[in-house]
Amino acid sequence: METNQYMEMFLDESREHLQSLNDGLLSLENDPEDLSVLNEIFRNAHTLKGMSATMGYTKTAELTHDMENLLDMLRKEQLKVSEEIIDVIFKCVDSLQEMVENIGSGESEDLVDVSGLVRQVNAIANGKSPAAEEAAAPVAEAASGEGSAPVFELSDTERSVIKEAKNSGLVPYIIHVEIAESCLLKSARSYMVMNALDELGDVLKSVPPAEDLEQEKFDHSFEVAIVTDADAKTLESAVSAISEISNVVVTEITDIDKAPAAPAAVSEAPAAKAAAPKPADTKKPDAKAPEKKDAKKAHVGGQSVRVDIEKLDTLMNLVGELVTNKVRLEQIGMTHRLTELTETLEQMDRVTTDLQSVVMKVRMVPVSQVFNRFPRMVRDLAKELDKDINLTIEGEDTELDRTVIDEIGDPLMHLLRNSLDHGVEHPDEREAKGKPRTGEVGLIARHEGNNVVIMVTDDGSGINADKIRNKAVEKGMVSREEADALPDADAVRLIFLPGFSTAETITDVSGRGVGMDVVRSKIESLGGHVDVETKIDEGSVFKIKLPLTLAIIQAMLVKVQDEMYAIPLGSIDSTINITPDDIKTVQNKEVIVLRGQIIPIARLGEVLSVPKGEENDDGDIFVVVVHVGDHKIGIVVDNLIGQQEIVIKTLGKLLSGLKMLAGATVLGDGHVAMILDVSALM
């Protein structure tokens, strides 16, 4: 089979299923009795098995298969959910993840050794608990003993339909269909069966119901009740003509009233029967309820299409081009005074603006894509550190640009690890301080104006400003006097300086030398900002502020001689108009005084060595005051053009890494303008 074209899809979907497995297992751990979660997990594992087998990754399929067996036993209550079992399944998921990633990077799935894990899984499955074997027997019996006896429960309406059909010369049958064990697309096969039967007569009912068949919520057999004028032979041959059908038994319903009393009426849920031999009628609705709920849940996700991000970039470029051309048309309309054209263009303007915002929205993804992986990480880490941690996630549906989402995982992971390791204390210590034993760690995302704010909070010990001061002095990053002069809030911010790591003992978790400075530089490279607030013994809050998108920003366009530059609005404090007399010098450096604050200035023309044209020192000087963190600098330009939404383009490989430039943008008139990286001016 030509599998390459499916590879991306396989990888994407596998990752999705593994993520759901992780999520499911976490909630199962919290509520081991929840059957609907187990079913969800089972289905995920099952789909994963099917996909990897189709793609020819036998090892992945085998491991999933073993895991699925185990899950099946849990689902059928032949085994009790225990911490040990969950741990083993977690390990399976980890190995599967590794295998999938190996496949993704073009390596062999065999690199991951799973033999030990497989043994462990099978050991649990094969009689670690004797109850399992006991329970297994009746299931097998139920499966094999079915063949001849129709196992059906008909409602009154169905019975009356059958009666009516009989009166008009039609024959009611019950057809038992078994699908080959090896079949990967059971739902497709069942659909074909149903289709074939639909042609021959009226299908009254199927067990399990049609929607469950479609979602592969059945083992390997199902039953259909049909009224038809065809004979049993025709029905049988019609069904068995479909490939991968291993067995077909057609039985005529002779005694309608007797049918529902058939002993195996609960074959639908043999497990339930095996586990708790209660009267069938009462057990059935119980077992079905969670199934129904799940079916609904599965639909909530809505329909979606996977699109390569590159295609979206192209789309974005094209929209940008459209806007540029529209501006040109507008100019033509103006110069030739074509009112009709101008009016039409106004309409077009609205469409292009809408188009642009839609394309932008398409690029947005919810932060849950990143947040999803953290509950698992926090769980494992808390275990490793021997701490009780409760992670609360809020606002996971907040949306961010795809490119930001991809980059933000690592910094967040680092902050969380930090909170768990250094923030939250050991349970005993917490008790001594009069806090609850369980530490609260929060991961909160929300909108704040044109930004998205993500906070990592903990109710741990907080950061001791004096400790930070001492450490910074010890490392020679600041002098003793400087350190002592810093207010506590600023002293704490020293942790963001390169080479700072406060962990007194270096643990496996954090404090490996790479620390907060990496987080800061990453966030700043995304155009964001990170800050910390802390209170001793009450906890810390790390606050990350990010722009909604990296692709389009608001910028101030400025002119120096004939060259146009864009300054991101996010870093602009204010724009002011001064006279040459307002510029003072301090140690030969030019400064201005703005509202009592001394701000150094940089003449953009000189900084960027713009070719000199004619001087226009006829009075007014425009200064754009920008800030990076707490530092401010005034940029002297010749002219302010105005504020505009600009699309950021990279300068490409050939011009990468140029200082002071964050990229380029195409202006409405088709000209290219450079975007300034103001942090490089500092």
Add this chain to the structure above:
Amino acid sequence: MANTDEQVVSDGDVQVVAFKLRNEEYGFSILNVQEIKGLTDITRVPFAPEFIKGVINLRGSVLPVIDLKRRLGLEDTPYTANTRIVIVQFDEVSVGMLVDAVTEVRTIDANDIDSTRAVTGSDANARFISGIGKVDGRLIIQLNISEIIGLTGEE
């Protein structure tokens, strides 16, 4: 790099886009040429290497433009109505090349292409040239695009 060399010395004929720099004729393999564009506004890029004239807007994407004369150490000439930007593609990088005029697309017999050593000797710019083709008594100097783009890490 190997790429262009092979095209030039292979047995078959070679098609080149020929253009002028001052009064000499040069050529790029047609396989690398994406399109030819009239002169548009070129935006200067501060701190860029000296041979990069700036960037242009090519249907919404920003493309660097190399001043080929400056790159090859030839003297500057003012723009004329014939000045063109030849957009070439190499290793997924698109770059514009500023030339004085595009003359024609020529097929050159592989046997009519001389290796460069004989002419350029140890000249520092020899690395930019992959061969010299002779057509009807004219000489078309074949350029080595990867060296000109300079992504191979020279500086």
